[in-house]
Amino acid sequence: EAAKARFLERNPISGKLFEEASQYLPGGNTRTLLYTAPYPICMKKGEAYKVYDEDGHEYTDFVGELTAGLYGHSHPVIQKCLIDTITNVGLNLGSTIAQEAAHAKLMCSRFHLDKVRFCNSGTEANMHALAGARYFTGKRKVVVFSGGYHGAVFGFWDGVQENGVDKHEWVIGRYNDVEGAKKLIEQDDIAAVLVEGMQGAGGCIPGTREFLHQVQESAKKVGACFILDEVMTSRLSPSGLQAILGLSPDLTTFGKWLGGGLAFGAFGGREDIMAVYDPRSPSSLAHSGTFNNNTLAMHAGFTGLSEIWKPEVAIEFNELGDSFRADLQAVARGTKMSVTGRGTLVGIHFSQEGTTEIPCREAIVEDWDLKDLFFMEMMEDGFWLTRRGSIALILGTPKSELDRFVKSVGQFLERHQNLV
Numbered sequence: 044e045a046a047k048a049r050f051l052e053r054n055p056i057s058g059k060l061f062e063e064a065s066q067y068l069p070g071g072n073t074r075t076l077l078y079t080a081p082y083p084i085c086m087k088k089g090e091a092y093k094v095y096d097e098d099g100h101e102y103t104d105f106v107g108e109l110t111a112g113l114y115g116h117s118h119p120v121i122q123k124c125l126i127d128t129i130t131n132v133g134l135n136l137g138s139t140i141a142q143e144a145a146h147a148k149l150m151c152s153r154f155h156l157d158k159v160r161f162c163n164s165g166t167e168a169n170m171h172a173l174a175g176a177r178y179f180t181g182k183r184k185v186v187v188f189s190g191g192y193h194g195a196v197f198g199f200w201d202g203v204q205e206n207g208v209d210k211h212e213w214v215i216g217r218y219n220d221v222e223g224a225k226k227l228i229e230q231d232d233i234a235a236v237l238v239e240g241m242q243g244a245g246g247c248i249p250g251t252r253e254f255l256h257q258v259q260e261s262a263k264k265v266g267a268c269f270i271l272d273e274v275m276t277s278r279l280s281p282s283g284l285q286a287i288l289g290l291s292p293d294l295t296t297f298g299k300w301l302g303g304g305l306a307f308g309a310f311g312g313r314e315d316i317m318a319v320y321d322p323r324s325p326s327s328l329a330h331s332g333t334f335n336n337n338t339l340a341m342h343a344g345f346t347g348l349s350e351i352w353k354p355e356v357a358i359e360f361n362e363l364g365d366s367f368r369a370d371l372q373a374v375a376r377g378t379k380m381s382v383t384g385r386g387t388l389v390g391i392h393f394s395q396e397g398t399t400e401i402p403c404r405e406a407i408v409e410d411w412d413l414k415d416l417f418f419m420e421m422m423e424d425g426f427w428l429t430r431r432g433s434i435a436l437i438l439g440t441p442k443s444e445l446d447r448f449v450k451s452v453g454q455f456l457e458r459h460q461n462l463v
């Protein structure tokens with residue numbers, strides 16, 4: 044209650060803007076995740092790894108636009124690319140452009156894909172990958188895992204689909220359950236298995252090597268497409284999480300940072316499966332989208348991947364993330380707080396059981412009151428986080444800011460010893 048009172052006092056302009064927004068947007072909102080009670084903070088500006096809100100506070104940005112903001116808010120290379128593109132190329136040209144082949148070639152070589160297609164979001168990438176898999180296999184069912192999130196209408200919280208508008212026939216298994224996955228996948232009529240190598244929105248819960256290889260093997264055995272959702276995890280190494288784990292998915296889906304910070308999605312993989320989208324074939328599947336090859340995302344995505352996100356940068360940055368997570372784990376030891384994740388992606392949990400090993404979402408009962416308190420007090424210390432406690436580091440965030448956060452978390456845990 045005291046933290047809430049301080050929140051209201053600190054953020055009157057955000058409150059007023061929320062009231063205005065609520066007149067035209069349901070709940071003042073157009074991205075469900077961004078609603079937080081009593082009202083969300085309204086940001087005004089971002090610069091490098093910082094964001095500034097309407098009430099004049101400055102924050103170190105740990106949301107990192109849920110992984111899409113890898114390059115930060117004003118990376119000079121991306122800025123220059125966008126300005127050059129607007130000036131010399133223009134906005135959408137209503138035609139194919141050479142840059143889409145250039146970005147496709149680079150993505151194919153970095154992520155070991157035969158062919159790739161672009162779209163505008165990770166949600167779309169998964170939608171089209173699933174449609175392709177069903178068309179290619181002639182089968183109907185899709186295996187997914189509880190706690191998985193594959194886009195706007197593809198959230199599988201607690202074993203049920205969050206938003207039932209989609210017509211796929213889902214078979215929902217438990218994440219990291221090796222035997223369970225084998226049983227579910229090795230049945231008739233499974234067109235595809237769609238899985239994250241680490242559940243991102245589900246709480247940064249890494250999949251085990253054993254589980255993911257079982258998924259791959261079982262899918263192969265029954266001729267189902269193994270689709271790895273790397274929308275978030277593609278940044279965990281120069282060639283995605285699949286390279287770390289030694290996986291060879293049939294299809295991989297992408298999004299987020301690979302558009303350089305602009306709206307982006309892509310799906311790609313095996314030549315024979317991707318051929319279902321070849322428009323030269325009379326029986327091909329249609330895949331259209333006005334902005335699929337938009338000039339800005341094609342140029343910014345390519346520039347980011349070729350000029351900024353070089354293999355050595357990817358490795359070094361994720362090592363920094365690993366040591367940051369280890370530091371957080373050290374201050375959390377002996378409390379209800381657990382810290383999960385991989386590389387530059389971190390999940391913070393407050394569990395009533397003080398769980399330290401989290402194999403799947405069902406294994407934790409989050410203490411949302413503590414999480415809310417944490418979210419509000421970290422904000423007071425100048426850190427911008429998601430309420431659910433996920434962190435996606437922004438390239439160029441100084442080590443001193445990571446250390447300051449670890450210290451601030453330690454002080455939080457000490458201050459609330461009776462609760463944690």
Ligand code: PLP
Pocket residue numbers: 109163164165166167169192193194195239243244272273274275298299307308
């Ligand atoms: N897949 C995963 C693993 C994601 O984390 C997300 C978004 O957070 C998506 C798909 C959907 O991407 P988008 O929000 O671009 O539609």
